[in-house]
Amino acid sequence: MTAAMMARLADGVPRRTFILLGTLLAALLIAPWIVNDYLLTVLIVILYSAYTGQAWNIMMGFAGQLSLGHAIYAGLGAYVAAVLFTKFGIGPWIGLVAAIPIAMACGAVIGFLAFRFGVAGVYFAILTIAFAEFARIGFDHLGIVNASAGLFLPVAQYAHNDLWRLRGDPTMFYYVILAATVLAFIVCRLLLRSRMGYFWLAIREDEQAARAAGIDTFRYKMYAVTISAAVTSFAGVFYAFFYNNLFPEQVFNIGRSIEMILGPVIGGVGTLFGPILGSFVLTGLAETLNSAMSAVGLDLPGAKEVFYGICLLFVIVALPEGVWPPLARRLGIDRGKR
Amino acid sequence: MTALLSLHRVGKRFRGLVAVDGVSFSVPEGAIFAVIGPNGAGKTTLFNMIAGAMAPDEGSIVFAGQPITGLTPDAVCRRGIARTFQLVRPFPALSVEDNVIVGALLHRHDVGAARERAQTLLRRFDLFDRRHQPASALTLPDRKRLEVVRALATEPKLLLLDEAVAGLRPTEIDRMVAILRELNRESGLTILLIEHVMRAVMALASHVLVLDHGTAIAEGTPEAVVRDPAVVQSYLGAEAV
Amino acid sequence: MTVDVYLNVAVAGVLTGLVYGLMALGLSVIFGVVRIVNFAHGEMMSIAMYIAVLLFSAFHLDPLIMLIPIAAVMFVFGYALQAGLINPFITRPEHSQFLLLVALAIVIVNTLLIVFGPDARSVQTSYAYDSFQLGPVLVDASKAYAGAAAIAFAAALFAFFRFSHIGKAIRACADNYTGALVVGLNVNRLYALSFALGAACVGAAGSMMTLIVDVTPNIGPAYTLLAFVIVITGGLGSMAGALLGGILIGLTEALAGLVFTPSAKSMFAFGVLVLVLLFRPQGILGKRAS
Numbered sequence: 073m074t075a076a077m078m079a080r081l082a083d084g085v086p087r088r089t090f091i092l093l094g095t096l097l098a099a100l101l102i103a104p105w106i107v108n109d110y111l112l113t114v115l116i117v118i119l120y121s122a123y124t125g126q127a128w129n130i131m132m133g134f135a136g137q138l139s140l141g142h143a144i145y146a147g148l149g150a151y152v153a154a155v156l157f158t159k160f161g162i163g164p165w166i167g168l169v170a171a172i173p174i175a176m177a178c179g180a181v182i183g184f185l186a187f188r189f190g191v192a193g194v195y196f197a198i199l200t201i202a203f204a205e206f207a208r209i210g211f212d213h214l215g216i217v218n219a220s221a222g223l224f225l226p227v228a229q230y231a232h233n234d235l236w237r238l239r240g241d242p243t244m245f246y247y248v249i250l251a252a253t254v255l256a257f258i259v260c261r262l263l264l265r266s267r268m269g270y271f272w273l274a275i276r277e278d279e280q281a282a283r284a285a286g287i288d289t290f291r292y293k294m295y296a297v298t299i300s301a302a303v304t305s306f307a308g309v310f311y312a313f314f315y316n317n318l319f320p321e322q323v324f325n326i327g328r329s330i331e332m333i334l335g336p337v338i339g340g341v342g343t344l345f346g347p348i349l350g351s352f353v354l355t356g357l358a359e360t361l362n363s364a365m366s367a368v369g370l371d372l373p374g375a376k377e378v379f380y381g382i383c384l385l386f387v388i389v390a391l392p393e394g395v396w397p398p399l400a401r402r403l404g405i406d407r408g409k410r
Numbered sequence: 411m412t413a414l415l416s417l418h419r420v421g422k423r424f425r426g427l428v429a430v431d432g433v434s435f436s437v438p439e440g441a442i443f444a445v446i447g448p449n450g451a452g453k454t455t456l457f458n459m460i461a462g463a464m465a466p467d468e469g470s471i472v473f474a475g476q477p478i479t480g481l482t483p484d485a486v487c488r489r490g491i492a493r494t495f496q497l498v499r500p501f502p503a504l505s506v507e508d509n510v511i512v513g514a515l516l517h518r519h520d521v522g523a524a525r526e527r528a529q530t531l532l533r534r535f536d537l538f539d540r541r542h543q544p545a546s547a548l549t550l551p552d553r554k555r556l557e558v559v560r561a562l563a564t565e566p567k568l569l570l571l572d573e574a575v576a577g578l579r580p581t582e583i584d585r586m587v588a589i590l591r592e593l594n595r596e597s598g599l600t601i602l603l604i605e606h607v608m609r610a611v612m613a614l615a616s617h618v619l620v621l622d623h624g625t626a627i628a629e630g631t632p633e634a635v636v637r638d639p640a641v642v643q644s645y646l647g648a649e650a651v
Numbered sequence: 652m653t654v655d656v657y658l659n660v661a662v663a664g665v666l667t668g669l670v671y672g673l674m675a676l677g678l679s680v681i682f683g684v685v686r687i688v689n690f691a692h693g694e695m696m697s698i699a700m701y702i703a704v705l706l707f708s709a710f711h712l713d714p715l716i717m718l719i720p721i722a723a724v725m726f727v728f729g730y731a732l733q734a735g736l737i738n739p740f741i742t743r744p745e746h747s748q749f750l751l752l753v754a755l756a757i758v759i760v761n762t763l764l765i766v767f768g769p770d771a772r773s774v775q776t777s778y779a780y781d782s783f784q785l786g787p788v789l790v791d792a793s794k795a796y797a798g799a800a801a802i803a804f805a806a807a808l809f810a811f812f813r814f815s816h817i818g819k820a821i822r823a824c825a826d827n828y829t830g831a832l833v834v835g836l837n838v839n840r841l842y843a844l845s846f847a848l849g850a851a852c853v854g855a856a857g858s859m860m861t862l863i864v865d866v867t868p869n870i871g872p873a874y875t876l877l878a879f880v881i882v883i884t885g886g887l888g889s890m891a892g893a894l895l896g897g898i899l900i901g902l903t904e905a906l907a908g909l910v911f912t913p914s915a916k917s918m919f920a921f922g923v924l925v926l927v928l929l930f931r932p933q934g935i936l937g938k939r940a941s
Contacts, residue, residue, distance in 0.1 A: 138746050189929045194688050194745055198879055199928050202921040205876070209918045267515050274512045277501035284461065284495070286487035286516040286564050326872065330753055337750050374764035374868075381757035388751050389736070392743060
């Protein structure tokens, strides 16, 4: 990164923010040495959710388009990379190069259909659900991905970490997803402060007024959808190589799409840090409940989810902007507008 | 004076209701042109057609020598026509400054340059001190002024103002009028405005068009129009003269 | 396959579709009036289904007879839910509304799991295996009764909205919120009432549904989606549209299940949805928003 870019990145950011972010980053960097294997996996889940939350946030928080079928982009990324690997031995990073355009094309189709035909708001959200369901059922019958029987990646015993083929121990995956999340954060920050970012915010706030100010809203909404799709597709590639098994029923499930939006909505839609904080809060909550329940010896299937749902209800009702904005104000690093 | 904007027999109907019926007029460059008339006369529909928010059913609109009939609102803005809204619409969660930056970014692609221009305009219109506040926190007169500033940031040749002083107190009206007059004098900005507040119309306009039930019933200087018997009968009432 | 098989399947689909339609009618009332994206709609129906199953296994009370009481219980539940929890969310952004109801759905599904366990429950009425012969068509008795009950309930609701004072007030609210306030209607109470009515529909539909399918704790989400497909296809704001949409979806589902593989049948519903959203967003019978 050039000096000019770094300057732009840091422009206007209060010093306190730097210190807080820096501390968090440092803690995350040394985490694998401090925590046990189980917690490391938890951290990977948190960062995965933070990453997908950021990606979704581009479409919703920035451009104001509510997507409830975002799992389709991750799913496409996962399957493209997995098929290329299992059938042709092509590594995940090359697979990513193939997955991104495919996810973008899918986003472009959905976006084009919706925006050209004036499908907005709740109807747009339902349209995205329909497409994701389509993918789920479609892939359930698709031979090349083994349909509903599932696609499995070979998990051989590796002597050392293989970054090129993403085969290795959890620590490697941890650093990959951490790097990706940090990168996503930086990219989002740059996007927000760019001309396109301003146009997105204008569209989110009031699309008619944005058009009256000369913004070609169709074009910029398309950019938002395709960029969001592209960023999300990497998550899919990661998912495929980390879990090593893909079932359409799980990958494209509406539950996945909902999981993607939980972080940002709890943390704060439209903010940069919201998705990250939201993921920590949610997964932290889930894990606390897990531990509490096993400590008490309670093994009731469904009990944990009920508590989880109630906590969600509470946060949604009590904190309309999410957890981050009031917290940022408390910490004195709030910059007012976004 | 050349006509910057001309409408030729422009009409619009909504399912049987004729909103605008074959209206023609020209706005000379550098003029301040007011469109007045009773409620429901078709003024905002006319505006919307010029601004591209609606397409006319008949007739044509020519701006700076180029036809703009049926262009989308953003295309119209890029050609050099900026507009404000009757019910003011700033970007509520964005700061005052960001609101104007959005407008400035139309022609200045660099965010830094756009910010500079925004700040210049904000200083000029006395909103600079509040530039970091969210637009939703402003009072109505300030929000109206902000919308005008945002429109100006797009560097228009023609500014469409839809009831820019509605709801303002007399001192605020005078202030807005003074600003608009200054703009027109200094930069030659052509202004087309819809207005009910006759105080503002008389102070600002060089030309006036009166609409009633979708047709033009009078056109001319403010003094002449205000005395026109048809206008007095349909809109102004005898006391206004 | 002979024409008879197609006819039988089609008729079964239509009858099931009527029950779908009633469920969707509830959503039409809720979505159309209160404008809340009720993503817990199917879950609410599963509550009703479990009540029906419980009443049957404990007291041998036929779900069709218990229709009204169960609808009444869901009415109260819906009223309390709207007035107590959902009302402030009407002005909140859609993603917040959506998540509120998703969270509620999670709580419902898992509470049902805890209380009833994961195994499927069903209602075995005395007429469960009966059927009528109507010309060339063999009609399943349970489905026939369920379909008839659905029509009756929908007709009653339709009459309520058409002819009663409160019904008209609710329609006024839906058409013009500000106008309703201006003429002095207590909009909050009417919203709660509308949600309650929607819940009652769902309750009735749930009762009937137990005659057709087995219930497990997690059937809710699929029905929620189905309800949205039906409401959008049939037309928002049109009660007849919801029923029509239900019949249409029930029919296509049944036939698609026959012609293609059963698991692909919901793909058709979604295909129809996409087409409707693109080309006729007001649905088949809905009014285009001006």
